[in-house]
Amino acid sequence: MMNLLRILRGRNxxxxxxxxxxxxxxxxxxxxxxxxxxxGLLRAEILAVVSRHVVLDPDKVIVRMDRGKNxxxxxxxxxxxxxxxxxxxxxxx
Amino acid sequence: MAKVLVVTSGKGGVGKxxxxxxxxxxxxxxxxxVVVIDFxxxxxxxxxxxxxxxxxxxxxxxxxxxxAKLSQALIRDKRLxxxxxxxxxxxxxxxxxxxxGIRGIIADLKTKFDWIICDSPAGIERGAxxxxxxxDEAVIVTNPEVSSVRDSDRIIGxxxxxxxxxxxxxxxxxxxxxxxxxSGRAARxxxxxxxxxxxxxxxxxxxxxPESQDxxxxxxxxxxxxxxxxxxxxxxxxxDAARRLMGETVTMMVPVERKGLMNRLLGRRAA
Numbered sequence: 001m002m003n004l005l006r007i008l009r010g011r012n013x014x015x016x017x018x019x020x021x022x023x024x025x026x027x028x029x030x031x032x033x034x035x036x037x038x039x040g041l042l043r044a045e046i047l048a049v050v051s052r053h054v055v056l057d058p059d060k061v062i063v064r065m066d067r068g069k070n071x072x073x074x075x076x077x078x079x080x081x082x083x084x085x086x087x088x089x090x091x092x093x
Numbered sequence: 094m095a096k097v098l099v100v101t102s103g104k105g106g107v108g109k110x111x112x113x114x115x116x117x118x119x120x121x122x123x124x125x126x127v128v129v130i131d132f133x134x135x136x137x138x139x140x141x142x143x144x145x146x147x148x149x150x151x152x153x154x155x156x157x158x159x160x161a162k163l164s165q166a167l168i169r170d171k172r173l174x175x176x177x178x179x180x181x182x183x184x185x186x187x188x189x190x191x192x193x194g195i196r197g198i199i200a201d202l203k204t205k206f207d208w209i210i211c212d213s214p215a216g217i218e219r220g221a222x223x224x225x226x227x228x229d230e231a232v233i234v235t236n237p238e239v240s241s242v243r244d245s246d247r248i249i250g251x252x253x254x255x256x257x258x259x260x261x262x263x264x265x266x267x268x269x270x271x272x273x274x275x276s277g278r279a280a281r282x283x284x285x286x287x288x289x290x291x292x293x294x295x296x297x298x299x300x301x302x303p304e305s306q307d308x309x310x311x312x313x314x315x316x317x318x319x320x321x322x323x324x325x326x327x328x329x330x331x332x333d334a335a336r337r338l339m340g341e342t343v344t345m346m347v348p349v350e351r352k353g354l355m356n357r358l359l360g361r362r363a364a
Contacts, residue, residue: 013282018239019289026246026293033250 039063046076054080095203098210098338099228101252103244105215107236108272111308111318113212114142115328116232118317119335121176125207128167128177132224133214134190137181143170144315145178152182157194163201172320177206190223199227217251225256230266230338232299236273237285245269245294268299270334275304276347300334301347302327 043063050056060079066072100113110133117129131139134154140146145168151161156179163179170176179198182189202209213224225231231252235245249267258265271290278284291298302308303326311321319328319335326348333343 015279015282015285015289018285019293022239022242022285022293025243029243029246030250 039065042074042076046078050078056080095206096208096230097199097203097228098208098230098232099213099225100210100232100234101213101221101225101248102215102234102241103217103221103248104236104241107234107241108302108308109215109234110138110142110212111312112232112234112270112272112302112331113139113210114317115319115331116335116338117208117210118170118173118176119319119332120208120210120338121170121173122319122323122332123335123339124175125339126175126177126205127208127210128179128202128206129210129212130179130202130224131181131212132190132220133212134181134186134220135183136214137183139212140168140178140180141315142312143178143317145170145180146315149180152180153198154182154184154186154189156198157191158189163198172316188219190220192223192226195223196227217247221248222251222255225252225265227257228252228265229258230268232268232270233294233296234270234272235290235294237271237275237279237287237290239285242285242290242293249294249296267296268337269294269296270299270302272302273304274301274347276349298345299337300330301345302330302334303347303349 043061046063047056047058047061050061056078062075062077064075064077066075098116100109100116102109110131113129117127121127129139129143130153131137132153133139137152140149148168151166153166155161156163156166166179168178168180170178179202199209211224211228214220225248233245233248233252235241252265252267253259256265269291271287274287275284279286287298287301305325305327307322307325308318308327311318314321318325319331322328323332329348333345333348336343
C-alpha cells in the first residue's frame with residue numbers, strides 16, 4: 001500500500017519526511033522553551049545568594065540541566081577566586 | 094483605532110520586506126493611511142524595495158536620538174499619497190535603537206496613521222524583538238521549507254512572551270503568510286503542504302503567495318508588487334491578505350498566473 005502511494009505521488013515525495021522531522025523537533029524545542037527561563041532564574045538566584053558571602057565573577061557561574069530518560073541532573077558550576085575564605089573571616093569579624 | 098502590525102519570520106530571505114511593502118501598499122490602495130517602518134538597522138532595504146532609496150535624508154535612529162523630528166524622517170510614497178516610509182539607518186550601532194525611543198515613535202505614529210507596519214530584521218536579536226515589542230498583530234512570513242517553519246515556531250513563542258501585549262496578559266493576533274508557494278510541487282509531495290505548515294504552527298492563515306517572477310520584477314524597479322502589477326498572481330494574493338487584515342472574509346485560494354493563449358502554446362511566461 002505504501003509502495004503504491006509512493007508510486008502515485010512520485011518518487012520525490014519528501015514532504016512527509018519534512019513534516020515528521022519538524023513535528024519531532026518542535027515538540028522537543030517547545031519543551032525546552034519554558035526551561036531555559038528556569039535555568040536563567042536559578043542562575044540569577046544562586047548568584048545572588050553566593051555573592052552575599054563570596055566575591056564572584058558572574059561569568060563563572062554556570063547552571064546546566066541534562067535531561068535523562070528517568071532522572072535529570074542539575075549541574076551548578078561556580079568558580080571562586082583563591083583566598084575567598086579570608087574575606088569571609090574578615091566579614092564575620 | 095491605529096493598529097501596529099509586525100512582519101516577522103526569524104529566518105532571513107523569506108520575503109518580510111517584500112511582504113511589508115506589498116501589504117502596506119495594498120492597505121493604502123484600500124484608502125487606509127499607512128506607515129511602514131524599517132527596523133533592519135545597518136542593512137536597510139525597505140527603502141529600495143519601495144523605490145525611495147534616493148529620498149532618504151533622516152532615519153529611525155536620527156528620530157530616536159532627537160537629531161531629526163519624526164515629520165522630517167517620514168517619506169511620502171510617490172504613487173500613493175497615504176503611504177509613508179520611515180527608513181532604517183545604515184549605522185552599525187544597533188544599540189542606538191532603544192525600547193523607550195521606539196515606544197515614543199510608535200505612540201506618535203498611532204495618532205497619525207491607521208496602520209503602523211514594522212518590517213522586522215531576520216534573527217531573534219534586539220532589532221527583531223524591538224520590531225515586535227509594541228505589536229497588536231503579527232504576520233509571520235513562512236516558506237514551505239523546514240528551517241523556515243522551525244524559525245517561525247520560535248518567533249511565535251517570542252510573540253507570546255516578549256511583547257508588551259503578552260506581558261500584560263493580552264494576545265498579539267498572529268497570522269501566518271506563506272510565501273514562495275508552488276502548488277505543483279506541493280501536490281507532488283516535494284514541498285510541505287499548507288495543511289502541514291498550519292498544523293505544525295497552529296496559527297491561522299493570512300494568505301498564500303505563489304512563487305512568481307513578478308515579485309523579483311517589482312523589486313527590480315522599486316515598486317511594491319501590488320502597485321507594480323496589481324493583476325499578477327502574487328499581487329492578487331497580497332491584496333486578498335490585506336482585505337483579511339481589514340476584517341473581510343475572503344475565500345482562501347492560491348492565485349495562478351494568467352497566461353495568454355499564444356504564450357501558453359509556446360510555453361512562455363507572460364512578460
